[in-house]
Amino acid sequence: MKVLVLDGVAREGLQKLENEPGIVLDITKTVPEDQLIAIISEYDAVIVRSATKINKKVMSYAHKLKVIGRAGVGVDNIDLDEATRQGILVVNAPGGNTISATEYTIAMMLALARNIPQANTKLKNGEWDKKAFMGTELCTKTLGIIGLGRIGSAIAKRAQAMEMQVVAYDPYIAEKSVISTDIELVDLDELLERSDFITIHTPKTKSTRHLLNTEAFSKMKDGVRIINCARGGIVDETALYDALRSGKAAGAALDVFEEEPLTNSPLFELNNVVVSPHIGASTREAQIKVAADVANEILATLKGKLVKNTVNVPVIKHDLIPELKPYLKLVERMGTFQSQMVTARVKKIQIRYSGDFFKQTDTLTAALVKGFLDPILQENVNYINAIVLAKERGIVIEQTSVSMEEGYSNLITVRVFEDGCESSVSGSLFQGKPRIVGVNGYRIDSVPEGHLLIIPHVDKPGMIGLVGTVLGENNINISGMQNSRKEAGATSMMVISVDLAVPDEVLAQIKQAEAILDVKMINF
Numbered sequence: 001m002k003v004l005v006l007d008g009v010a011r012e013g014l015q016k017l018e019n020e021p022g023i024v025l026d027i028t029k030t031v032p033e034d035q036l037i038a039i040i041s042e043y044d045a046v047i048v049r050s051a052t053k054i055n056k057k058v059m060s061y062a063h064k065l066k067v068i069g070r071a072g073v074g075v076d077n078i079d080l081d082e083a084t085r086q087g088i089l090v091v092n093a094p095g096g097n098t099i100s101a102t103e104y105t106i107a108m109m110l111a112l113a114r115n116i117p118q119a120n121t122k123l124k125n126g127e128w129d130k131k132a133f134m135g136t137e138l139c140t141k142t143l144g145i146i147g148l149g150r151i152g153s154a155i156a157k158r159a160q161a162m163e164m165q166v167v168a169y170d171p172y173i174a175e176k177s178v179i180s181t182d183i184e185l186v187d188l189d190e191l192l193e194r195s196d197f198i199t200i201h202t203p204k205t206k207s208t209r210h211l212l213n214t215e216a217f218s219k220m221k222d223g224v225r226i227i228n229c230a231r232g233g234i235v236d237e238t239a240l241y242d243a244l245r246s247g248k249a250a251g252a253a254l255d256v257f258e259e260e261p262l263t264n265s266p267l268f269e270l271n272n273v274v275v276s277p278h279i280g281a282s283t284r285e286a287q288i289k290v291a292a293d294v295a296n297e298i299l300a301t302l303k304g305k306l307v308k309n310t311v312n313v314p315v316i317k318h319d320l321i322p323e324l325k326p327y328l329k330l331v332e333r334m335g336t337f338q339s340q341m342v343t344a345r346v347k348k349i350q351i352r353y354s355g356d357f358f359k360q361t362d363t364l365t366a367a368l369v370k371g372f373l374d375p376i377l378q379e380n381v382n383y384i385n386a387i388v389l390a391k392e393r394g395i396v397i398e399q400t401s402v403s404m405e406e407g408y409s410n411l412i413t414v415r416v417f418e419d420g421c422e423s424s425v426s427g428s429l430f431q432g433k434p435r436i437v438g439v440n441g442y443r444i445d446s447v448p449e450g451h452l453l454i455i456p457h458v459d460k461p462g463m464i465g466l467v468g469t470v471l472g473e474n475n476i477n478i479s480g481m482q483n484s485r486k487e488a489g490a491t492s493m494m495v496i497s498v499d500l501a502v503p504d505e506v507l508a509q510i511k512q513a514e515a516i517l518d519v520k521m522i523n524f
């Protein structure tokens with residue numbers, strides 16, 4: 001396995017990956033796109049910071065790529081939709097640089113309030129100019145935090161220690177989960193109207209692009225100061241420039257820009273703007289932590305283990321992994337089972353989870369759909385792209401969760417709706433091992449391994465003997481057998497586990513019998 005490490009990711013954090021037998025690490029600085037395209041096809045994994053863009057074009061050359069690791073938080077330099085489409089896992093290292101980015105934001109706020117960079121430059125240029133640098137205190141001022149996640153909430157704590165009033169806007173946070181009762185959660189307009197300092201800590205998304213635009217500036221207090229150490233483009237740079245020129249804003253501190261790297265901007269000409277080249281996470285401690293975190297994730301992915309900091313698939317909590325593993329195996333097998341039962345065009349797959357699935361049903365559904373599509377499609381299907389591939393084929397995926405039913409503490413039922421017909425399979429765990437416990441409403445108990453014969457037939461004497469004789473005559477050993485009926489004399493369901501794949505002619509021989517309604521062989 002080969003891993004390409006770009007963008008100056010800290011080598012000290014990569015030791016675990018470097019020492020792993022069978023893994024070769026190529027560590028290099030940021031390379032231009034054409035150079036990346038020329039080499040990317042060799043690699044199973046790539047690790048980047050924010051400089052390298054892993055876009056659709058780069059991915060189209062990345063034939064072996066299984067995982068993209070971001071040694072940091074923001075993944076806006078990675079085309080997530082394309083990665084998902086191609087079944088490439090994207091992982092990041094979200095917690096490792098929180099403190100560094102937080103401390104840096106506080107430093108920027110203080111630098112802005114007290115004109116430290118400007119005073120530093122002037123004095124080093126030989127001017128002792130005390131009068132030019134009248135600052136403002138932070139104590140009692142209102143700090144508006146947009147985005148109260150890891151960094152936003154760590155900033156709130158520190159700002160409160162400096163006796164600032166903290167208001168925050170984050171529509172994705174419930175009031176009760178806010179870390180301190182002294183943080184007032186408000187709507188965006190109120191934050192804009194009340195804040196003396198506004199700092200941004202959201203990701204860059206469609207909804208945060210130009211969140212601070214001309215209209216937003218018009219709602220702010222005169223003399224507001226803006227800090228952006230999150231992502232360029234959340235503040236509209238033209239609107240900010242106009243606000244600074246007009247005196248609406250008294251200053252801005254920016255670590256990030258719409259285009260990076262950036263060495264020339266009208267904003268750089270304004271004396272009340274403090275800038276830095278995206279160095280919020282650039283501390284030794286943060287870089288070692290994020291490199292080590294992402295190395296662990298890459299290692300887990302390449303070894304086929306479950307990973308926790310996934311960006312383009314649902315996150316699985318680390319402590320749930322052992323509990324979830326047998327369920328993942330179960331649902332994948334159920335998907336494989338169902339795809340081999342299909343006889344017409346599939347319109348919808350409906351999954352019903354009964355019991356407690358640790359709030360991980362999205363992950364289980366992805367595994368089930370992977371199991372369903374794997375035997376059908378030629379392309380690589382995995383947990384990452386399974387749902388997208390199903391949707392591309394017009395297959396609707398529905399899932400519902402209900403509490404315990406039918407006496408099983410955990411029961412999963414999959415119904416597949418085809419043109420003109422439908423089929424279902426139910427599964428559960430017995431002593432931690434996957435079991436198929438129902439087929440088309442018939443109760444059975446079969447282990448989804450090897451080969452299963454599914455034989456609906458008329459409920460009458462001699463049927464088991466008939467099938468057993470044909471298999472025996474063809475030297476096929478039966479390792480398990482179940483027969484189930486809903487009512488006497490109607491239809492029964494025979495499910496037989498066999499040691500070998502049953503040849504087509506033997507299946508045809510069984511099917512010939514008048515009371516045999518169908519024969520399907522399911523291979524796992």
Ligand SMILES: NC(=O)C1=CN([C@@H]2O[C@H](COP(=O)(O)OP(=O)(O)OC[C@H]3O[C@@H](n4cnc5c(N)ncnc54)[C@H](O)[C@@H]3O)[C@@H](O)[C@H]2O)C=CC1
Pocket residue numbers: 072073074075094097098101146147148149150151152169170171172173201202203204205207208229230231255256278279280281282
């Ligand atoms: N300058 C630098 O070097 C660094 C920048 N960052 C950036 O800082 C930002 C925050 O990072 P974390 O706190 O670790 O992320 P996080 O995911 O913990 O927090 C982001 C918060 O933003 C909120 N949010 C999302 N959309 C929103 C919207 N439309 N309006 C208001 N709130 C919204 C989310 O609910 C979440 O609470 C990210 O953009 C990250 O890339 C992070 C580390 C270093």
Ligand SMILES: O=C(O)C(=O)COP(=O)(O)O
Pocket residue numbers: 049050051071072073074075097230278279280281282
């Ligand atoms: O983690 C993040 O989101 C950052 O912005 C840090 O970026 P960097 O790794 O320093 O290029």
